[in-house]
Amino acid sequence: MFRIDLSASDVAEADALVASLASRYRTVEDPEFVREATVIAHELPRALRAGLLEFRLTEPHPLCVVGGYRLDDDRIGPTPAHWKDCGGEDRPTLAEDLFFYLCASLLGDPIAWSTQQDGRLLHDVFPIKEHQYEQLGSGSEELLTWHIEDAFHPMRTDYVGLMCLRNPDGVNTTYGSLEGISLPDDVVEVLRQERFPIRPDRSHLAANRQNDGDDEQLRRLRDRSYEWISGLDAHPEPIAVLFGPQEDPYLRLDPYFMEVPASDPEAAAALDTIVKAIDAAITGYALKPGEVLFLDNYRGTHGREPFKARFDGTDRWLTRLNIARDLRKSRAHRRTADDRTIY
Numbered sequence: 001m002f003r004i005d006l007s008a009s010d011v012a013e014a015d016a017l018v019a020s021l022a023s024r025y026r027t028v029e030d031p032e033f034v035r036e037a038t039v040i041a042h043e044l045p046r047a048l049r050a051g052l053l054e055f056r057l058t059e060p061h062p063l064c065v066v067g068g069y070r071l072d073d074d075r076i077g078p079t080p081a082h083w084k085d086c087g088g089e090d091r092p093t094l095a096e097d098l099f100f101y102l103c104a105s106l107l108g109d110p111i112a113w114s115t116q117q118d119g120r121l122l123h124d125v126f127p128i129k130e131h132q133y134e135q136l137g138s139g140s141e142e143l144l145t146w147h148i149e150d151a152f153h154p155m156r157t158d159y160v161g162l163m164c165l166r167n168p169d170g171v172n173t174t175y176g177s178l179e180g181i182s183l184p185d186d187v188v189e190v191l192r193q194e195r196f197p198i199r200p201d202r203s204h205l206a207a208n209r210q211n212d213g214d215d216e217q218l219r220r221l222r223d224r225s226y227e228w229i230s231g232l233d234a235h236p237e238p239i240a241v242l243f244g245p246q247e248d249p250y251l252r253l254d255p256y257f258m259e260v261p262a263s264d265p266e267a268a269a270a271l272d273t274i275v276k277a278i279d280a281a282i283t284g285y286a287l288k289p290g291e292v293l294f295l296d297n298y299r300g301t302h303g304r305e306p307f308k309a310r311f312d313g314t315d316r317w318l319t320r321l322n323i324a325r326d327l328r329k330s331r332a333h334r335r336t337a338d339d340r341t342i343y
């Protein structure tokens with residue numbers, strides 16, 4: 001993988017920047033912070049900025065890990081029981097949230113889904129008791145099968161960021177890609193065609209809807225998004241699994257939510273071929289507290305190994321950002337040019 005390791009002086013610089021911001025902003029969701037973040041991010045250590053630029057421009061690997069940032073396990077407090085309880089202004093993780101958001105701002109602009117985690121920019125990923133056996137980031141007992149994040153969505157982002165706050169049992173994030181794999185030409189040609197129906201994953205379904213707030217207009221927009229999602233769930237749209245460069249194509253798939261109709265055995269066989277090829281090369285990486293992982297969501301798939309959750313405040317805890325390189329791609333689905341929520 002591509003690594004950026006912060007030196008001691010890099011860490012000191014980042015800490016000082018974060019400390020000054022923590023006295024000005026109470027949450028990374030603050031629209032003023034969101035607007036300023038890209039400018040503020042230019043004050044991050046130069047080696048970090050240069051590393052992320054290289055990752056973005058040269059696409060050296062599907063994964064980039066930023067290591068060296070330190071956090072205090074006591075200060076961040078217990079792992080919450082549900083994301084609905086911890087999205088406000090008093091997060092004990094404010095410093096980590098700010099650092100993570102600034103790093104992300106060097107790759108692009110974070111966006112929020114109106115249908116995920118109450119429309120927040122920053123998601124929490126920790127085990128939730130009621131989700132133990134679900135194919136959700138908040139599951140635990142089941143292998144989270146590998147996927148391109150939000151693969152069903154035409155506005156899925158270029159990058160997914162995961163920051164590790166705690167990972168006491170060293171649970172692996174899994175990843176795979178087409179690196180070093182050459183698929184037969186006829187298979188590639190089929191995979192480039194829109195013959196692969198895909199359903200939305202469960203994290204976007206209305207069953208996981210929580211607080212709507214009291215803005216009537218926002219509620220109506222959100223209703224509409226949920227309707228669109230449930231329509232797709234009932235009538236999945238066929239997508240192409242491969243796109244982009246001929247030699248080294250980009251990926252779009254979440255096999256768990258894909259089913260090719262029996263009437264198209266050629267497409268079914270092609271999907272089976274690529275899934276088996278990626279499966280055979282899956283590896284894992286256990287994030288350490290303070291590390292930030294950026295996944296190139298065009299180049300690599302990811303998932304998570306199963307684990308035994310404790311539900312006692314000591315569980316694994318990551319935060320997550322979806323980062324777009326070009327906000328305009330989703331402009332028709334956002335209220336204003338600089339609003340970040342996709343409806």
Ligand SMILES: NC(=[NH2+])NCCC[C@H](N)C(=O)O
Nearest residue numbers: 135136137145147201203256
């Ligand atoms: N193959 C899958 N399990 N796909 C769904 C991935 C999890 C989803 N992104 C979530 O936020 O929970």
Ligand SMILES: O=C(O)CCC(=O)C(=O)O
Nearest residue numbers: 125137172173302303304
């Ligand atoms: O928990 C992990 O390591 C990955 C989680 C994930 O893939 C997700 O939240 O979408």
Ligand SMILES: [Fe+2]
Nearest residue numbers: 147149302303
């Ligand atoms: Fe994911």
